[in-house]
Amino acid sequence: MKKHKPKVLQIVHVYGFPAQNTLKIIKLCKKYKVKVIEDSSESLGAEIDNKKVGSFGDVSIFSIRSEKMIGVGEGGVICTNNLSYFNMIKLIASRHAPFRKKNDPYWKKYYVSGEGYNYLMPHLLGAVARAQIENFKSIILTKKKTIGRYYHNTFKDNEEYCILQKTSKKFKSAFWLNAIYFKKINKLKVRKLGAFLNKNKIEVRSGFWPLSEMKSFKSIKTFNKSVSNDLFEKILVLPSNINLKKKDILYFKKMIDIFFKTQ
Ligand SMILES: Cc1ncc(COP(=O)(O)O)c(C=O)c1O
Structure with missing residues (x-):
């Protein structure tokens, strides 16, 4: 069978965290002359070894639609x-x-x-983006990091769940979203918990849908899907708006505890 060498590889940093294998992937791609696109849409401000994500690839992309780290409605930025x-x-x-x-x-x-x-990009949106970029580090990133810290302190890993990704000296998160992985809980119970939180006006998301489960990609050959399916089914992404206070996060925790006590 003829082997096809990939021309481009895309690294996607998710939930505000830097992809942990970025440096290894960049090294391999350099060796085999494969170009790298870094999708940093969710992780503007995250760092690996004190270097910002978005500065590793040949090309980096950032979505700036409303809910992203910088949000102007719709639009994006490409850096190279x-x-x-x-x-x-x-x-x-x-x-x-x-x-x-x-x-x-x-x-x-x-x-x-x-x-x-x-x-x-319309000039007006450019002006809105620029104002956010100027205040990004001092306001947006600082608040996101504070909220991430509250989540980490409140949801200490236990039998039922853990905070999905860990920030460290080497891998610094921008904490776009705070995702909790219910490692030992059955997927139907996680769904029930999500519905319970939504009913109590705490907006949650599931983990990301694996591409292999999307209709358009169903016919494409896939390999081991167990990890992506598990993460999709057992993650709940909790509210991460920059205006949240510590008491809000304590309340989310209380509601999750109530759910488990009543099961
Ligand atoms: C990692 C990532 N890449 C790309 C996109 C798409 O961005 P847009 O909706 O601005 O096209 C999103 C989310 O919307 C995303 O989370």
Whole structure:
């Protein structure tokens, strides 16, 4: 059978945490000349060895839709240090209409040199994003980290559950969302708990749907799905809004304890 070498690999940092194997993947990709796209949409501000996520790949992408670390409604940001990628991305995102050089005549302005898209960011959204970027470290990231710390202190690992990912000196989380893994609880009971919390006006999410369970990907060959399915079924993502207080998190814990006591 003919072997196909991948051209690109995508690292996805989830829930605010840096993907733990990032450095190993980057090293392997360098060795085999595979390009890396780093999807840092959920983890803006997270670090590995004091280096920000989004600075490891050839290209990094950040979603800035409303619920992300920086949220303006809809939109995204692409970063790269590679000048030719930068020029290509800029061209494709702006209808493939080359930017006018300083001395170009006015009639060159609307010439379209190829196939492109209109992915230009409206000025107003750019201004909203900029204001958030300026306050990102001092307000957003600081508050997210404080809330993450409250969660870690309140939900100490026990028989029933554990906080999913650990922050450490090497891997620093941005705590976009706080995910709890109910390791020893049956998946139907986790669903019941999620429904109970929702009914009590505590908004929870499940873990991410595995791609292999999506209709469009069902026909594609997959390997061991047990881990992704387990994480999907046994994770509850608890509220992580920056305005939460310690007492809110204590209340979430109390409601979870009540649920388990009444089962
Ligand atoms: C890791 C990750 N990548 C990409 C996206 C998609 O971003 P958008 O909805 O802005 O296209 C999301 C979430 O929305 C995400 O969490």
